[in-house]
Amino acid sequence: MTATLSFTAPTGHGPLDVTLAHTRVGTGEPLLLLHGIGHHWQAWGPVVDILATEREVIAVDLPGFGQSSALPRGLPHDLPTTTEVLSAFCAALGIDRPHVAGNSLGGLLALELGRRNLVRSVTALSPAGFWTQAERRYAFGVLRGMHRTARGLPLPLVERLSRTAAGRTALTSTIYARPGRRSPEAVVAETLALAHAEGFHETLRAGRSVLFTDDVPGIPVTVAWGNRDRLLLPRQGVRAKHTIPRARLVRLPGCGHVPMNDDPALVARVLLDGSRAQEASALRTSVTAVGW
Structure with a gap:
């Protein structure tokens, strides 16, 4: 709630x-x-x-x-x-x-x-x-890529991918070691949260x-x-x-x-x-x- x-x-x-x-x-x-x-x-x-x-x-x-x-x-x-x-x-x-x-x-x-x-x-x-600065640049690059991907994926595709363990792995394996354990509903919700995060770029900056x-x-x-x-x-x-x-x-x-x-x-x-x-x-x- x-x-x-x-x-x-x-x-x-x-x-x-x-x-x-x-x-x-x-x-x-x-x-x-x-x-x-x-x-x-x-x-x-x-x-x-x-x-x-x-x-x-x-x-x-x-x-x-x-x-x-x-x-x-x-x-x-x-x-x-x-x-x-x-x-x-x-x-x-x-x-x-x-x-x-x-x-x-x-x-x-x-x-x-x-x-x-x-x-x-x-x-x-x-x-x-x-x-280190190299590690920070790597992490920020990965995060920017995740953000671009989340913004570019149509919702029907996100929903379809989230229904299978392989699809959930494709969407979330960067942050989860066991992405198949995440529920389809949670994967859809967090993909949308990333796509629409107003504070993303300001926080990275x-x-x-x-x-x-x-x-x-x-x-x-x-x-x-x-x-x-x-x-x-x-x-x-x-x-x-x-x-x-x-x-x-x-x-x-x-x-x-x-x-x-x-x-x-x-x-x-x-x-x-x-x-x-x-x-x-x-x-x-x-x-x-x-x-x-």
């Missing part, structure tokens, strides 16, 4: 009126879920029900993606502005310092929220920002100079990477560990760039473990990165 929330965000560019789409389910400590570029909150669908048994889950469409409005023309969809919008979104919902988990762009945003001490814990799945180089002290941090990630290569996880020495680095066997679909049970366990305050001291020292 998708709802919308309109609010004013105080940002470095002045107050912004923003409307974000989101879903909110479950009970317990709040857990904010942030998707990657070109996706929508439904990317978390495979794990939401599991997480909701222990957490109040808030999955949001980032500005300019899914059903959320883009930022006003001329304003950058950059890290500082989007972080300020998300902080104001939480305040408008009455949520104080939630746990946060993010994938790709969402992982970068989650780490930035953690760096600013706006959240209780961070779990980042294949977060952006730990690339803002990301050209992004590197995450700061530690995230004082809160538990988990960084998890699928060993079959074809977009942001797994070696970037080792760089993340060097940047955030107390983070727990977790390998996700058999998972691609968007691991929630590839192994929902494993990803849900990683997210719940990462947001358990009583395990904070263990999270600061534990490394479960066999095979890195």
Whole structure:
């Protein structure tokens, strides 16, 4: 069930009126879920029900993606502005310092929220920002190609391809290691979300100079990477560990760039473990990165 929330965000560019789409389910400590570029909150669908048994889950469409409005023309969809919008979104919902988990762009945003001490814990799945310039250019080139393809495919063809495992592989194998597991309806919806993402080009433009180089002290941090990630290569996880020495680095066997679909049970366990305050001291020292 998708709802919308309109609010004013105080940002470095002045107050912004923003409307974000989101879903909110479950009970317990709040857990904010942030998707990657070109996706929508439904990317978390495979794990939401599991997480909701222990957490109040808030999955949001980032500005300019899914059903959320883009930022006003001329304003950058950059890290500082989007972080300020998300902080104001939480305040408008009455949520104080939630746990946060993010994938790709969402992982970068989650780490930035953690760096600013706006959240209780961070779990980042294949977060952006730990690339070399060559790796960033490769990833951005792949993303632009995916966007062009999504925009160029007629809807009847997308629907026809989504009905078979081979077709779902053709449409989504860049981000999923096990694309056949994604439902036809989900593949159609996320292809349309990518095709119509208003914030896509502005977000890529803002990301050209992004590197995450700061530690995230004082809160538990988990960084998890699928060993079959074809977009942001797994070696970037080792760089993340060097940047955030107390983070727990977790390998996700058999998972691609968007691991929630590839192994929902494993990803849900990683997210719940990462947001358990009583395990904070263990999270600061534990490394479960066999095979890195």
